[in-house]
Amino acid sequence: MAQHGELRKSISLEEEGSKHAKLLSSFKAEESASEIISVNPFESWVAPVAAQKVVLYNDNGENVRDIDVTFKIQCFGVFDRKNFILSDYSGKCIYKLSHEGELTKLVSTSPFSPNGIRVFSNDRGFVVCMVGTTGGKIVRYTHDGKSRTKTYQKDERGHPLFKFPRRVVDNMNEDLIVVDIMFKSVICVNKEGNLRWVYKGSLESRKNGIDFDPWDLTTNSKEEIIISNTKPNTIDIVNKDGLFMMYLVTKIDGISHPLGICVDSEGKLWVGQASGKVSIFNYLNEG
Template sequence: MARSQAQDIIRCQYCEDEPAVFHCVPCGDELCPRCKVFHLKSKVPSGHNIVRLSERLHPTNQIKMCYFHTSKAYEACCKDCQVPVCITCIKEVHGEHTIGEILDLYEKQKTETAEELTKMKTQLKSEIIQRIKDFKRGENEIKSGHENVREKMKKQAQDLIDHIRVILKEALQESEKDERKNREEISQHKAEADKFEQNLDQMIEKFETLTESSHPAELILFRKQNPGIFQQLKLPDKLNIVMPSFTVGQIKKSQNEQQFGKFMTGDVKHVKSLVKSSQSKRPTLPAKRNTSNKTVLGRSDKISETKPQKRELYHLSCRDERSAYISGKGPGIQLIDRSGTELDNISTDDQPDGLAVMQDGSLIYSDFFDQVIYRVSLNKQKTKLINTEYYATGLCCTRSGDILVCMAETLFHTARVVRYSSSGRKTQEFQTDQTGESLFMNPKFVCENINDDICVSDWKLCKVVVLNKVGGLRFKYDGNVPSRRLKATFNPRWVATDSLGHILIADRDNDAVHLISQDGNFLSYILTEDDGISRPWGISVDTSDNLWMVEQDKACVKVYQYLS
């Protein structure tokens, strides 16, 4: 394009002398009147379209190449599809459609666009300006409102702090008073025990002298003068120490106990001790298992496999090394042995949500919707042991005879684990950690470890939460270990422990059983899908450290040896 250096005048592209007056749209050339004549004589495939230079930038005089056929220009429009088309588009796609002038569609769309543009400039523009003003005003109002609320919060918090200080002072004083009382009582019994030990040492020394260095007559005379001296020895009473506890309460200013928590006093219970005479027959005690040399096998050995008459199995609790209680979909609990033989059948109104065997061999199970824990004695008499405040699921009977229960309110708003005595009296609640944060979201299964730790499987949290015996958080295990890539989210079911303090976890969705230490360190997968297990749910370790397991969908009961 030729331009004058002195003036911004477009010159003819051919002669470069005369000012350009015309523009050829297909060729893009600028022409003077004389060169226009010669330009029209040249032959081009698309023909010439000469317009005045002032009109060359009008949209109708510009060339737009087809999106689908880049070497062809849009020359018409399809009225059916409302799109511009080139010659090739018409041949390949729009041959049977109504074809019209592109300018007609352009003018129609231009008119509609102009109307929308007017609405944008008038209606929408003014509306958005007003809304922006409203938003700014709203920001100022929110800021002012929150400042007022925060001032009220600070004042309320200060009132609450003052209130809690009073409660704390009273609670600490009560604890100190109870501690003094307990210690004084223990001190009295210790003094009695010290005195008994002194008398006993003197008697031992006397007996040794009479039997080793004295004349035979002295022993005979002493025994004659002091008949039945051994039977007369009475040991001081034992002391069963009940630890004090503290249940975190809900913050309600109207109720001090719920606002701060309820202090449960400790107690010193007397357990009478009787010294049996030398002629009395000693009770036979169960032999302790020798666990010092036990190690985890590289591969678990299947001992037995059976399939009871159940559609699905969920829960399992070993009664001893030969039998276990199982339950699944629908009412009823079965007692079976390793071969699958039904030893007993306990009818229930609803599907149980937790099973556990007590120290005397009786069975307890939870009824979720009735909020009741039932006890079934050895002669099959069923009684209501505990009416729970919330919906009860998993159960565990501890070595001390207590009962641990997983609980939640409706929709699991306040999940917790509650400890009851064997008679059904609530003694502890575990709901929050040391910082006041909730420990659980939906606890389902619970067991006790050899160090008195409380191991809880939480479905919704997707973790195993482990507490010490007074409710302090020790650790949370999330199942994500580098040694194996999980195919699904870790969502633990039953948990169990063995004589070495291992924690076993049924990982249903990953077809595995995890083995971790009592401190939360991953040790191994003692069972995986490579061992042929599928969707493990309930697990229990018997008195010989064999693992019993139920598979949910297959409704199988399998027993494995994983320690040697």
């Protein structure tokens, strides 16, 4: 397992605005932007915390469309650019929601409650974070939800990998990277389920006693992992081996309590915040 380390010297949280990202635009969603999933370079679906709807916004902040359901959505994934998989944490169910608003029950997850969802490309199914009284796990399903293909729960020594997994993404190297809010860590396992690395915040923040409180994460075309860190109000980037690279954005760039994040097909970073503000940054193609 990779040890904690710093790939390059981090910028101080007290420095002036980011040297790595340029703010392109921002807008205010109706409620908190807990989760964001881009469907094209100009539009993203946004879900507030524990709301009964998902909302499609364009990059001008215009509400393109709402889709309502009858339960509180914990997390969601998008496939075919228009259909959804939704987790109902309280009801212990996973649903499919069509673009037309038709709701279909896919999986009963009892006694576990479903949390974060990641839909794989090319009909390779989806993975779900599960939370139970005895700990957490990650379960992989076929595209139709009818079969489990893999469960990630313990490492090769039999120790629990997760306690309260909230978000999960996959990387181009087929790693799964998970935010665990009880461990206050980002945890990476390979496709076989072996623990690769754990990230608990930058060396600078740990030396200064700053809490690492990750909420969401995404990946980019360079296989880097981008993490929203709510306590110090930073967006951290680590490489595919879990080594800290930089603070991409900090509170000095105008973000506060960052929650949902995603990277669109043009490499722009969308950052949702507890206030409902959504900021869009260019960082891969700066200038």
